[in-house]
Amino acid sequence: MSFDEITKLLSEKFGSDVIIEVQTGGLQPALIIKPDSIVPVCQELRDNKNTWFDFLSCLTGIDHGVENNQFSVVYHLASIPHKHQLVLKVIIDHDRSLDSLPSFISVSEVWKTAEWHEREAFDLLGIQFEGHPDLRRILLPDDWEGYPLRKDYSAAEEYKGIKIKE
Known part of the structure; x- marks a missing residue:
């Protein structure tokens, strides 16, 4: 599918409100998805035989x-059988x-590999992932x-006694 x-x-x-914005200006076009809809959207994209984003x-x-007080999560999806890719983004304001x-x-309930990716985002950026089965530092x-x-x-x-900054 295109x-x-x-x-x-x-x-x-x-x-029509599930997609907040369509971005076509970068190297890969992206869909900005309404934050509370990301799981059902991902499930549809994974399970629909026409899209089958299995990875x-x-x-x-x-x-x-x-200054912006915003954080986002970017999802790069791939369909191995259909040989196509898609980028999804979710953006939230955070004080x-x-x-x-x-x-x-x-x-992580959609793709098991998300457990590791989400742990990395938590560890390095302090992003919380509601519903993650084991959210803790990884690196x-x-x-x-x-x-x-x-x-x-x-x-x-x-x-712990080791100098970090010069």
Whole structure:
């Protein structure tokens, strides 16, 4: 299926408001999906015989900066049988002055591999994934403070007696 056909399929299945924006200016066109609809949209894209996106090749988080107060998650999907790809994005506003982390719904029930990708986004960006079966650090030590890929991250001088900053 083409990008336009997939866009039409999702709009017809979930209503025209499920797609917040269509981005066609980059290297790969992308659909920005309403945050609370990401799981049913992904299930449809995986299970529909015309799309059959059976592989989540990448999931990553993005911090859009302190001024914007937004975080997003980008999903790169692939259909091995149909040999096509799709990019989905979910964007939320997040007030950094709160003690809570930005929160997205986990897609780990759709693709098991999302468990590892979501743990990495949690570890490095502090993105919470509701419904994740085992959300904990994957690259950094459990007692590491902060999230190194955030735009407002400030590295500690040292960690357990080891100098970090010059």
